[in-house]
Amino acid sequence: MFDGIGRRVVSIWFPRLASDRALRARPVDGPFALTLKQANADRLYCLDTGAERAGLHRGMAYADARAFCPDLQTRPADPAGDARFLRMLRRWATRYCPWVGLEGRDGLVLDITGAAHLFGGEAMLLSDMRQRLARAGLAARIGLADTRGAAWALAHHGEGCADPGQPLAALDHLPVAALRLGEDTVTGLTRLGLRKIGELERTARAPLTRRFGPEPLLRLDQAMGRQPEQISPLAEPPHYGVRLTLPDPIGLFDDVMAGTGRLLDQLCARLKTQEAGARSLCLTLRRVDQEAQTVELRLARPLRDAARILPLFERGVREVDAGYGIDQMRLEATRVEPLPVRQLSHVSSGRADRLDDLISRIGTRIGLENIQRFLPVDSHIPERGFTIAAAAWSEPEGSWASPRPRPILLFPPEPLAATGPRPPERFRWRRMSLSTARVTGPERIAPEWWLPDENWRSGVRDYWHVETRQGRRLWLFHTPQNPGWFVQGEFA
Template sequence: MWFPRFASDRVLRTRSVEAGFALTLSEQNTERLYCLSPQAEALGLHRGMSLADARAFCPSLITQPARPDLDARFLRVLRRWALRYCPWVGLEGPDGLVLDITGSAHLLGGEAALLKDMRARLVRAGISVRLGLGDTRGAAWAYAHFGEDKALSDLPVAALRLEEATVTALQRLGLRTIGDLTRAARAPLARRFGPGLLRRLDQARGDMPEAINPEPEPPHYATRLTLPEPIGLLPDVMAATARLLEPLCCKLKQHEAGARKLVLSVQRVNQGSQQVELRLASAMREAARILPLFERGLATVDAGFGIDVMRLEAVLVEPLPVAQLGAPRAPAQTATASEQLNDLITRIGTRIGLENVQRFLPADSHIPERSFLIAPAAFSTPQGGWACHRPRPLHLFAPEPILARGGTPPSAFRWRGMALRTGRATGPERIAPEWWLEEESWRSGLRDYWVLDTREGRRLWVFFTPQSPGWFVHGEFA
């Protein structure tokens, strides 16, 4: 299977466009056409053309940046779909699939019926395809790219999957078709072009085998337990869950992965079922740490007349490479401080949701309101402290105007109905707005910040605006 317009078909199958459409990709600081729709090709555009030239030919051209990563993901989806025709399906470059239908074509009524079914399903899905059927992998590739209605010897030498420079050199020698290459002496060709040329020729003709390597299926992290007698007590359900966790965690460790989301399904004798979902704050694969986190969820399970089937599946998995350990920990030290924090976040998250357990992270900005981020603790990592040379208050709020008197800084002022007197003042610290951002609250311009220790015991962070004189309180130190 060769998909000549694979990238553009992936986009257009979900959003139809009547005009010319093309995907662009940056190459050496130049935007070039990466994949085109049939309408764009009909206008005289071609792959590799610069976007500026394409706009000159077709001002109404609709473009969109190419996403090779999404194309690769969609090709793997098609590979799994192609397993309906045979068990041996592999990838053939970034825009093709190769199938070994030996022994499986008769299941759909023969090779012609199989190709017809393939083409009909793909066209119905909005994907352009060209199919090639041959006795060898090389011949099938050649028929798909250069025509199914010709003999192999009549196809051009480019059908042998050769490099462009090799094809050009062969054409200059008068060897334009595979038949011409077959009739030529092999020894001079091997001396001039190396063994790769003859290897491709032998693979296409069937004189040299070429295997199809199917993509390995991703590991499936799930375990199942069928009980001889129904259970219903919480200790029994916990013990059965522990038996499910052990092989699951071993498989996770074998593949250097950790679970972030686990789903435990219990089936009652009356065919009813219930699921317990556990979302973890960090990737884990230690059964001893995961099992206690299931207790709260299992306590809500209605066992009915008894549970006889249990199934545990890791539905969300992340890479968790093996880490170098230090000295062996004592049995009492079952978890580090970081692991204990993650377990605590998980326990709280099972009650209020992991997204609601949040942490502050520093941000790269000198504007007080933009100097921090709030992110879910389970999906972020703690970072270093804030890079600031002056102290920042623990409590920040919207600037509140004050009535001040007595110079700069003010010797006395009123704030929130309180009369305050300045005991000590530290500053000023001038902060300018970030001109590349539109911050509504900073349109007044520069600010001169002061730390005021009042005689009444409050320590405030105030600022003065020189361009429009006025004093404001922006925060309070603890």
């Protein structure tokens, strides 16, 4: 849909969207601002009216702001949360018209053509918007015009309403920055004496195009309605839920599983269309007495294969109390992740996902968090060379990179009664008398100074691979700074 005669567009600008959202959740008394780390320095991201009256501004260094305003209260900014909140406001704005889109990071644009009369006219519609936003604690500036560019200019530089068919009369006195131009272009136009939109409209076009390119005149024509500008509303997010209403109540396990299979087929088809996979599913079974039983399922990997998911519901469905019967079933994917289509070949195996299915099946009994795997960590310190992560939320990585072999079994260092820089020929360990047959080493390992670790405060360690005549293959180390011998591992 493009600009044309009779079209009316509303632009809503939230100049303090981030700070208003934060204060709605937790109000404060006094000046308030949100900070965001930029270029290794905390700077003011969004301010309330109290902070602005104190002389602070966006982009100001946090240290300077505290010097100017000691009473300033701050919190870390959350741009992702602000974006989600703006999308919620977009959905709220659909109460006025179905054609609503986002305008940057802090605004909305609405095409209210043919919808204003439902609220008693344009004035009543804008008044209703302002009142509802004010009650919600949100500062908003609203512009109304025939074009998107003119509405944006009025919202940002002169809140008001332009009469139909007369955009220039409303924009004539506004600065050229209201045309959504870049800072360099605005500065260049100002140096030429073109400070107002009306002055730019009455200037010869050819010299402007040669000097600044097509952007200034394109934005001017869009604001005046001479060039079309599209409003693209956001599509509603896909809903991953299906429902089955039964003509007669059911209660047998096989019947419930059959109904679950039908729901899974529909849900997986919808997931395939969106190239997504389910990580968490919730099966709701409504009984004839209006009580509901739920079966939750969490998967080790995103899936959309109904044949693989259905058996995982068996344990939960068997525990359901059907009462006098179940007359409605609902299945919803409560957590969805991207799952692009994969190219299959004669080399790929359809059984490569058996491990994921096993993890999901065991996870339904003991919890996915309790199934863990070891992952390598880029550290030469033996104790830090690995980490433990939940298998369902991690991927197996490459092998451990080490210049020397590492023991299969590691344990806290156990002291030995020995002296000297080389491994002892005879020693006692765990009540066993051992004799050294062969040694390999030393491998010197220095502590990582950037990480505090009390166990490594003694300094460097010289590690030795010691093979004993009794068959034990041990990993010993010597500490030169504080002489002593320890056993830390055993090879297979």
